[in-house]
Amino acid sequence: MTMTTGLRRDEALRTLRDQVATPVALPGEPGYERCMPWNVAAPVNPAAVVLATSPEDVAGTVRFAAAHGFTVTVQATGHGAVGVGPDTILVQTSAMKHVEIDPLNRTARVGAGARWQDVLDVAAPHGLAPLCGSAPNVGVVGFLTGGGIGPLVRTFGLSSDHVRSFDVVTGEGRLLRAAPDENADLFWGLRGGKATLGIVTSVEIDLPQVTEFYGGAVFFDGADAAAVLHAWRSWCAELPESVNTSISIQQLPPLPGVPEPLAGRMTVSVRYTAVGDLVEAERLLAPIRNVAAPLMDSVGVLPYAAIGAVHADPLDPMPVSEGQALLSELPVEAVDAILAVAGPGSQSPQVIVELRMLGGAFAREARHRSAFCHRNAAFALTTIGVSAPEIAERVAGHATAVTQAVSPWATGGQMPNFAPSYDPARPARVYNEDTLHWLSALAERYDPARVLATGQVIRSVV
Incomplete structure (x- = not known):
């Protein structure tokens, strides 16, 4: 890959428009703002933004980058953004939404x-x-x-x-x-x-x-966190594969769209989805509903189109900081450790600390093997905080404390879509040694000039 620097680089970027049949925006030009990711905490300042409308636009950008010493990255929504620097061209694909x-x-x-x-x-x-x-x-x-x-x-x-x-x-x-x-x-x-x-x-x-499911969320006061989390842990052990659940200690800010009973306080949300026998699904949820007096209960028969209502994740862009640990088991001691660092009285700055039950079909290898690792995890622990400048360091440090609290039961792994970062140790958490080897070898085959070697992609050390 030929390196282009200084004035030559700027001149080369202006010729990018001749290589692709779609708008290209340089810093300060209309359209450049489209590089802003959903996670606005990620510093995204690419050399140029290519507003791709076709595969040919993407291919042309990659060939241009190879010829002029740039790297290329891609973004549709930017939920998992980690930052993009001035030596990288960003291909924005949101127009390719057919x-x-x-x-x-x-x-x-x-x-x-x-x-x-x-x-x-x-x-x-x-x-x-x-x-x-x-x-x-x-x-x-x-x-x-x-x-x-x-x-x-x-x-x-x-x-x-x-x-x-x-x-x-x-x-x-x-x-x-x-x-x-x-x-x-x-x-x-x-x-x-x-x-x-x-x-x-x-x-x-x-x-x-699937046309419909039985699901939603049951919310409890934060004061009941210990009773609800321990009951949820025991209850999970007997659930069939038709049932999916997670539990979240939440501290939702008093913003528009946040229901009044949940705003500005600690609550516990038990998320639930089930398919198949919906009467049986309601019966299976009853033990959780009876643990404590719910603040809200939105669980019922819903059309599949309403699947997003179960977690009700925010839509608007925000500065997000994530942490994750995968657990091989969830004993009583692990729940106590989570409550100590993120429950009532802990002064936790996290907006969400979630435990998600895995297993079932997740644990079985698919018909065609893939590079995804860690199907042996029984639970996923995820922290989500808002990394506003005044509390960013505290949020990130506390997320580490949460994951360290469960280290005796952790597998040491993470999933590719969670807790994105440039931490050089992260690839070994996301992939096992064999998968890392094969991804690196295939990357050298399909990207010998390392045009795509930016962000969190896997490459051998050179």
Whole structure:
């Protein structure tokens, strides 16, 4: 890769417009603001923003970058942003949001810029269920390339296990199809490897048939946190795969959209989703409903299109700081440790400290193996804080304290879509040694000039 610096670099960037048939914005120009990610805490200041509308725009940008010494990264929504520097061209794919549904074969073809809500809007009327995450405003491609842990993960497994194929631009600027029978090594690595092996321009997914579910959330006062968390821990042990649940210690600010009973105080939310026998699903939830007097109870029969209401994640951009630990078990002592550092009286600055039950279909290897690791985790502990400047250090330090509190029961792993950072030790937490080796080797094959070697992508040390 030829390095271009100073004035020559600026002159080269102006010629980028001649290489792609789509708007290009340099710093200070209209459209450059589109690089602002959903997580506004991430410093994103690229050399240029390419507002891509086609795979050819992406491929042309990659080839240009290779010729002039830039790296390339991609963003649709920026939920998992970690920062972009001035030597990197950012490809913004939000205009590539086409969604095509095949109701007969129960599949969808989805563009790189589509959010899960776009897919829900066209699939749900056919009784089909896109396996989105807890927040339907998250981008489809970024979610799937990180594996994808959704509200029905115990029932259907990882969302990426339901991918049929990808269209992807490699670091050489080639547009390839990756599927079990075509470029199978790419297909393996794109499911879990994030953007390590290329920039995905579209994806084809299977859509399970689900029209409705029994779900929502039951909220309790923070004073009842110990009773509710310990009851939830015991209750989880007997749940069938048709049931999914998480529990969250929350401190929601008094902002518009936050229900009055939950605002400005510590509460505990038990999230619940179940498919199949809905009468049985209601019966299974009864022990939790009876632990303490609920502040709110939104659980009932809902259309699948309302799946986002279970977690009710925020829509507006905000500065977010995350931490995560995966647990092999959740004994009484682990719950006590979480309560001590994040429960009542702890002075926790976290907005959310969540335990999510895994297992079930999540734990089983898919028909086609992938780069996603840690299917052996029984629970995921996640912290989410608002890293406003005046408290950013405290939030991040406390998140570390929370994850350290459960270290006796932790696997040492993390998931690709959670707690993004530039920590050089992070790849070894996200992937096992064998997966790291193969991702690095494949990256050298598909991106020999290291055009895509920026952000959290996996590369061998040089």
